[in-house]
Amino acid sequence: MNAIKKVRDKSNRFAKQWAEFVIKRKWYVLIASLILAMGLGSQGNMEFDGDYHVFFSKSNPELEAFDALQEKYTKDDNVILVLSPSNKNVFTKDNLSAIENLTAEAWNTPYSSRVDALTNFQYTSAQGDDLYVDDLSYESELKSESEIEQIKQRALKEPLLVNRILNKSGSVTAINITVRLPGEDSAKEIPEVTAFVREMIANFKEKHPNFEVHSSGLVPLNTAFFEASMRDLMLTMIMLIIVIITTFILTRNIYSTIATLVVVMFSIMSAVGFVGLMGIKLTPPSSVFPTMILTLAVADSIHILITMLQKMRKDGLSKIDALTESMRLNFMPVFITSLTTVIGFLTMNFGDVPPFWDLGNITAFGMTMAFLFSTTALPALMAILPVKSKAKQKEESKFIKVNWYTTLGEFVVKQPRRLTIISLVIIGGLTYLATKNSFNDEFINYFDESVEFRTDTDYISDNLTGIYNIEYSIGSGESGGINNPEYLKNLNAFENWLEEQPEVVHVNAFSEVARRVNRSMHGDNEQFYRVPDNREEAAQYLLLYELSLPFGLDLNNQINVDKSETRVTVTIENVTSADMIVFAKKGEDWLKNNTPEPMHAIGVSPTLMFSKLGFRQADSMFKGNIIALILISLVLMFALRNFKLGLLSIIPNVTPVLVGFGIWALYKGQINTGMVIVFGMTLGIIVDDTVHFMSKFLRARRELGYDAKQAVIYAFETVGKALVTTTLVLLAGFAILSTSSFALNSYMARITVIIIISALVIDFILLPSLLILTSKKNTSIKANN
């Protein structure tokens, strides 16, 4: 006991000296803080990165496989424009001309390398003995009715068009613009493409008001990420207002509000400086950092201010005395809670998703600075500002509140065993439910229906084609081997098998080109609509066909330079991530079971990369979460100076997360990558409640000599209100984040809201029950001593 007391006295003395120093040199401290914040802030540089690649670490195997495929063929991103004429028929002279003109204009898109449309589709036919390859509809305005009818018949029979560029009824068509972004500065390149495409669409709509235009694709996806980041950054403003209001309500003091505002602003400025110094580019997950810091940092200030004002109002201390006393009492708790929060956020580095590394590091830095400013700038400012202590008129209402917490305490104390059992049963049930959640990282569903990208993409999925795809690069094992009839037959069989799968919308395989050319080489005889059965024929037909293709519409995106591999692109309906992974695997297995070894290939695509992202993040975060739990439990043991209670604290710290995911299973049942981080993050936050409650309990036991039941009631009376208050502040912050249109942020915030509420309930019901139940033996041991 003496040793413990010594440590405590030491830390108390340190806090007191710190407070006295800060108050004495208040102007120096304030100016130094200002210089530090401004200095860091001046290094600030907010740049955004919308490229979807940011979600994947350099070593991500799915990204590596996809990059390898793109390097073999062409590296391309796309914009798909979907045109729906109001007359529900694409095949009129005016509509075809409009499409033709827009296609021509689309070639001017920055970084474009290819434009695929209905009109410039390279239609292959036999003319006499010759192969004829030409645009499906060129100079459409000169076409006659019968020619347009012929174009329609040809188009609707064309497997490369239907369900990709044209819907089955011929009422909706698409223009697919392939862009090859240099990838040097996505913050410049992507907006450049987007701005051009948006203007092109606007001009087109003006000229052709009978067309509806929707756009999607990887570039609009990147733009949507971009814009989500900026929107979520704007949430900071709302949170700032909430902070002002909350602080004012809780402290009822304008100077306290100003001081709090200064602390949080300094913290954010520092964090912005950190972003600039580290060269971090903001992404949707990391762009919420100011709101996070605001939410978490304000708690530190509020604790210090409320104690100070209480000491002035209730105990009638002078401002300086109250401030010193508040600092002495709060220094350690604020330090401990900041430390656990920082640990929680830093564990995000264990994950495999770089934007969350940034979020973790920026917030951890911001929280460190928030601790520093709360213990320097805040007391200095309060010492300078003319804070007056009002009379003790509030006492009456306070007693009512205390009574409420006392009642709750008495309620718990009466039936600890029963409450423990009920709690554990509920937690057990919800834990079971939590396992029923499934990962789903469908990147389209990252955006809610308020985002145009989402509604446009949904429209395209409903009316024309799928947005998700999987690609296989299928090798032949020899140079020029794609013309080997054996290879072509197997490829054709794979294409057919894919077509039969219910989730498949469209298949683009080289075997289709081989069939089509073979038919045209035989006078358009349908019997020859099959792959050639002689290698020389196949190779020479291909040569002829390639010589006939125009600029930008070549086969280089489908055949590698050595003509040893071809690319199969499968377009899939909107299915969940788990189904997507199953499907890709099914394709891989089919190749393994039905084709020779060189043709075995793995499925890759951005869709698949996102599908596996959640699983990968969960796997990699697992270790991080365990480490966070151990570290935070150690901090607690140190803070409480009690091994057993430190161990016991694991229960109220871990169970809220289980409860959270259990409730989530009832609410949505699907979790995404953004939610994987909440364990470590919320652990760092909710542990504060446990620390406060347990430390008051221990103080009552050690210093006041209360028994366990009395100590629990004491804890309720002293920290009950503080816990409710900080929980409310946290809820406000995360509730604001949960309005984000971006699901990685909004889901993460929503489950955090659930977890924080659960944590409070558990700390008020299960924790005290457990404290009473485990203390019984303790008492007897102590009595023996």
Next chain:
Amino acid sequence: MKKTIITVVALSIIGFANAQTPEQRGLDIAKAAEKADLGFNSSSVQLKMTLKNKNGQTSERSLTTRTLELTEDGDKSLIVFNSPKDVKGTSTLTFTHKVGSDDQWLYLPSIKRVKRISSNNKSGPFVGSEFAYEDLSSQEVEKYSYKFLEEKNGLLIVEQDPVDPKSGYTRRLVSYNKNKGYRIEKVEFYDRKNALLKTLTYSDYKLYKNKFWRASVFNMVNHQSNKETRLEFKDYNFDVNLTDDDFSQVALKRAGN
């Protein structure tokens, strides 16, 4: 106001009339280059084509090219594939025309048939390489409009805009070497959106018959896809004495066998 405009226009017309316009000078340079190469009659050459993608994976083809010089219309050429094996013997016969699109035939030994390539698409890549057909075909003066841009270290840089609306390019910047019989040192290709697409560099020039400059290496780099194609020429022969008969469909069939 109107008067001023008229005056300005009039003055500029007079100005242009005195000095040579950039357009005229560009055309003159192209014509000088054509003239410098006049009179080679016919030639044959062996050609190795190496395709390289971003990863450095390569693929080779070897060809033989024969050319017959014509003055009243564009040149005729015959290209025979020697490898890869599965296209060995495949040959193309091309009649370039000063005006209008070229005629082109392909002989397919596997079916022993000559097929006319009737498409007017001449801007696609030649056998998967970074060369478009239009980069390799005979460079007739009439196929472009010209504008002289500048002279730099003895190189005359001329902008050439293709006349064919189906061309893949908006313009090319061609560097002529004034001191070396107006041979071309470098061509930069700009795509339809006027972004730099490719650069073709000619190197290892040799002078044949004391008059005709021929580069031994053509290197085409695509700046957008980072792919590359290298052509290496060897065994230039200006004494083959080919005639019209060597550039007929019958000759095409024969060449392939």
